[in-house]
Amino acid sequence: MSKSFNVTVDASNYAVAGVLSQFDDEGHDRPIAFASQKLTPTEQAWSTVEKEAYAVIWALTKYRHWLFANEVVVFSDHNPLVFLTESIPKAPKLMRWALALQQFNCTFKYKAGKTNVVADCLSRSVSIRVVQ
Numbered sequence: 001m002s003k004s005f006n007v008t009v010d011a012s013n014y015a016v017a018g019v020l021s022q023f024d025d026e027g028h029d030r031p032i033a034f035a036s037q038k039l040t041p042t043e044q045a046w047s048t049v050e051k052e053a054y055a056v057i058w059a060l061t062k063y064r065h066w067l068f069a070n071e072v073v074v075f076s077d078h079n080p081l082v083f084l085t086e087s088i089p090k091a092p093k094l095m096r097w098a099l100a101l102q103q104f105n106c107t108f109k110y111k112a113g114k115t116n117v118v119a120d121c122l123s124r125s126v127s128i129r130v131v132q
Contacts, residue, residue, distance in 0.1 A: 004071035005032075008111065008118065009059045011051035011078075015039055018059025019118050020066060034118070035062050050093065052078035057097050060104050072104055075111040 006029060008019045017036040021029050037058060043051070056074055060067060 001070065004073060005063075005067055006073050006075060007056075007059050007063060007067070007106075008075040009052070009055040010076070011039075011048075011055040013039075013044060013051075016051065016055035016058050017121075018055065018062060020059075020063045031118070032066070033063065035059070049078065050091075052076060053094060053097050057100055060101070060106070067104060070105065072106040074106050074108050076108065077111055079110050 003022050006019075006021045006023070008021065010017050015036050015038050017034075019031055019035075020033040021031045024030050039051070043054065046054070056076065060072070060074075
């Protein structure tokens with residue numbers, strides 16, 4: 001609990017996903033928990049930035065019992081998410097989410113999509129159907 005936590009998120013057209021991890025003493029990112037959630041039809045109609053912002057809020061809330069009062073680094077492959085903490089969004093929904101982020105001690109870092117493999121896989125695997 002003395003180390004900062006990492007939350008890596010991703011959103012697809014069908015689901016959001018989050019991976020909770022910490023860096024070990026050698027600098028390796030070690031997973032603690034994995035989660036994904038299918039989006040409702042209403043959520044699927046949201047813009048990309050809204051889906052990505054929702055993924056952050058959803059993951060932070062999901063892992064709240066680990067993250068509360070700890071430093072958190074949020075990794076996302078969607079660079080515009082930084083504006084949630086650096087400016088005041090005009091959309092009411094994004095403003096509520098920006099206010100919800102204030103309960104966490106988090107900073108945002110961009111993670112290129114090609115290196116965001118785990119969260120990307122989790123956000124897309126929810127929509128895969130088995131055909132027999």
